[in-house]
Amino acid sequence: MLGRARVDAVIEVDDVRKAYGDVKAVDGVSFQVAKGEIFGLLGPNGAGKTTTMEMIEGLHAPDSGELRVLGMDVRRFASQIKSRIGVQLQTAALYPQLTVTELLDLFASFFGRRPATERLLQDLELTEKRNARTKTLSGGQQQRLSVALALVNDPEVVFLDEPTTGLDPAARQGLWGVIRRMQGEGRTILMTTHYMEEAEALCDRLAIMDHGRILDSGTVDELIGRRFRERGVRFGRAGAPEEEKLKALPAVSRVVYEADEVVLYTGDVSATIAALLELTSRARTEPANLMIRRASLEDVFLELTGRALRD
């Protein structure tokens, strides 16, 4: 409820709903983003992430619910809010015939600002391409340009919609650096993604969405810790000790046989492994491909929705 809003909440979303015909695109979503936070909306395509974000940006009106940005009601103060936020959409191909510099200057003019073009070009590694028509840019460069456009007005809040989709791993890492730098400059960031590792690497907190609802939210550790206290100790099945002996090892709750591997679920990794090694050394063998695996966001998502994110 808004009454319980944190004092420093920059984005407040309270029970927001939006339907297109019979499809409930957003079905009662609530969350808050604190100043200086990177908050992620994680979910598959069609989960309602983009619609939620665009309602906060003032591009769609919600059917019901309350939306506040920087303490202002989104519907009543749309234009004031727009001048203090930066928006990156899932499109970069704006005005293909203009050059990078011209496009940055044009967007700055919408905000009535003198553009900090040089700095943006430098920060987003576009200096070499400054006089290139935007249609000639590569996918990664276009993506960086659309992020640069989101920063022309030196915004307090930045909205990034799947900013690294379609980028190669190097370009993705580069953009992550840019996003962290934005945070370092004191900006608040709301982003959507369907990459687990991106959410894990960047987001202070995140909300997992599916079918227009938030299934759970919190820090990555909270999300994992809430349902996976145990770690998995896994090793090759060939030559492994028999099941009875494994079940008897300290802290082991379950033993699961997979195709080629055995997985021991344990609440105390060191105790379990020490005992396991003792067991195998007595048999003059050692566990093959021994691995400790903690649960990931992927497991959380699987647990929450019953399916893997990347189908």
Place this chain on the structure above:
Amino acid sequence: MRRLAALSVANLKSFVRDRAALFWTLAFPVVFVILFGTIFSGSGAQYNLAWVDQDGSQTSTQLRDAFAGNAPVDLTDATLEEAKAKMQSGDVDGILVIPRGLQAVIDGVGAGQHPDPIDVTVITDPSRSNTALAIQQIATGLVMAANLRLSGAAPLLTVLSEQLQTNQLNAVSFFVPSILAMALMQLGVFASIPLVQQREKLILKRLNATPLPRWAFVGSNVAVRLVIAAVQTALILGIGVVVLGVQLQGNPLLIGGFVLLGALTFTSIGYVIASFARTEEAANGITSVVQFPLMFLSGIFFPLEVLPPYLKTVATFMPLTYLGDALRQTMVGGAPFVPLSVDFAVLGGWLLVTLAISARFFRWQ
């Protein structure tokens, strides 16, 4: 205002840098004017005649100059034998023979005598009866003009030669304002396509996420259309005047006013198309469907009087009919289809109605 200016400049740059769009918008109407202008002035209006001057006097030379200057003819000097050979081979359409003794007759008149009339011979090809008839008329005109002039009735000579000229120019004079009207119409309705493209590519949405007011967006698009319309108008009229010899008359402010009103009205129709077309393909389709009837059922290429009655009825509903009518009236003094005030009212009405429709139905995303 600064935002409006910045966006207008950006739109204009985008337009100028898109070579294909530039070509179709600017070169196409120009090619059209030149092509049709040539067809009209070539269709029986210009004749190649052999000029056989057997007198070789000052009077015969003056006669030749006056004739070449005022009649739709190209003259080739030749002897009678050469001329006949040229006509046989199709190089000339007919022969005019100015007989020996012309100067003597003129001198005789000057001296108060009454010499016998002298024959100017016209040789034509009866197998090409239209051409033959036209050349005979032209030659008769020449002879009558010369007679009148020599008997001191100069004003009548002027009337006759201007008639020849007006007949020739009428088709082109009719045509140039029509091309302009057509170009303005196309420029306007084709405004729908970049709009739909920008919506499909989410550019409109992206702009909507900035404080840029919508009026500034629409304003800059319309401003750019008007700039292009002005360039098109200058090109078409320039070619009309310089190349095709169309004589512009009338109040430039009035002409400019109708050009502006026409550009606005058809751009507004373009916005209506963009309001209902969801994809670029749909916009292309609807634009063609709107454009072709406008072009061919609006009496811009044919005088409304020659259309069959039912087509004439259709034409009275087309806004382009009224733009063409207004431009013809104001630019070349064309015969009015309706009074200018009615043209203004109809175009203004279309503008208001289409504005209301697009204000109601235009979607930004």
